[in-house]
Amino acid sequence: MQKHTKANRTSRLLRREITPIVLAAGLIVGGSTIPVTPTEAATPTAHQLQAYDTVRLQVNGQTLDMQGLLSAGRTMIPLRALSEALDFSISYDSEEQIYTIGSGVNQLQLTNGSYGPSMTVNNIYLGDYDPINVESRLYVSYRVLSDFLGLHGAWDNSTKTLNIVQDEQANAITLATETMNESVNGSEISIRYPQVEGDSMPTQRINETIQAQAEKYLQGVTETAEERPDDVRNYEFMHDFIVTYNQNGVLNVLTQDYNYVGGAHGIQSRTSLVFDLESGKQLSLQDVVGANTDYLQALEDVARTGLTEMDMYLGEFAGFDEDPQFYLKRDGIVMYFAPYEYTAYAAGFPEFYVPFGDLGIQMPFED
Structure with missing residues (x-):
């Protein structure tokens, strides 16, 4: 058995069909320049860029010269900001044509497949974290950085400013x-x-x-x-x-x-x-949310509503079993189900997120 090595990427399903990412110029990573190769997809125009609202970015209170974008309610961070302002390591596998962001146990893999740019964490696809490509510039969802790479942000809605800091609450x-x-x-x-x-x-x-x-x-x-x-x-x-x-x-x-x-x-x-x-x-889930059955009922109601609204719902959800499937994120609980359990295989793992605050839990597990 050996310590951490480069992840094996043999799975045809977990890694999408890959084509090179389009960037305006080669991205300098580790002393080398990542090649720029055109893709089949048309590059967005300046008019499309103007359709996005911009976000003022700060790191530890210092304003960056780079701006973020708002896309479908998500704050998107330019890839260049990750390498320059946030000091994340970014490497490029020319054989697999995959960008790897971060160097800890959680690493982001960024590819550009036939359906556009996509993001996985340790080769696992987790919901709505896909990046966007605007005018040949790549933007990564702030949420994936917060959920998996140890960042935390404070949002000022009046100035449309996101201040990003390192998470100081980690174990x-x-x-x-x-x-x-x-x-x-x-x-x-x-x-x-x-x-x-x-x-x-x-x-x-x-x-x-x-x-x-x-x-x-x-x-x-x-x-x-x-x-x-x-x-x-x-x-x-x-x-x-x-x-x-x-x-x-x-x-x-x-x-x-x-x-x-x-x-x-x-x-x-x-x-x-x-x-x-x-x-x-x-x-268990009950250990997390406590003995109050209202918490479990609230989670079950969210899952039931989410499932029945899905186009690929197969029916028959009658409630959680004795050991509901869930995982924790920084500020909430994600309930999930297996493929084929209640939805068609193409739906993947249906996930339903509930903030701790909605359950009356401000900060779980504190004394």
Whole structure:
């Protein structure tokens, strides 16, 4: 087993069809210039740029010469601001044609496929975080930076200003990434999972839970790969993770599996692991929201409304089971369902976000 390595990107589903990103000029990253190659998509015109409202950007109170944009209610940050003002590392894989933003356990991968620019976190696609390309300039959603890269913003609506600062509420822990990459009977297996550094009993308890899940996955898919008939194309297996919450003594690791064993597409599944760092205990949704059943009912109502309004809803949602699927974000809870559970496969993982404030929780997990 080895420390963090470059993520395996064999999954045809998790990485969209890729074409090079269009930029006005080569982006300087790590001392080299990222190539600029035209795409099939038409470049937006100046008139289209003028259709966006601009956002004044600040970092730690200092105003930038770069402006953000408002797009469909989202604040979009220019890619150049990430590398210059926010000091994020940005690398470019010329073979895969993927931009990687950030160097911690959570890394953004930015591609430009046949449906336009898209964003994943550790090769996992999570909802409405897609970037936009305006006049050959790439803009990244502030929300993805806040949710996964440890930034926090204060919005001043009167001046349309977003002041971005580093999140000071993160837990004082260090996370490392472990990998297990195997080739079995011609099929590729790629596994990444986090470990909390330290040797305390709670830390060991957390690490053992996360590692056991990864090893169980490896054992299962290895057996499946060994049974692949010779006349069937090679299988593909991927297990990856995202840290969705790391504050107030709580750590949330969301793992996602992708298994391709033939057919039109692979099958995806998720597991959300929420831990109390002080005890190492794994937390349920009821542990998070408390014993008040009104919280659970409010979450269920949001999920029911969201599902029934989806075009791909298949029906039959009667309420949560005994162990609802959820993960935490900085300021709220996301309820989610598996593909095919209540919607067609093309809907992916239906997600429904509820701010903590809507549940009467100002800041969860505080004493």
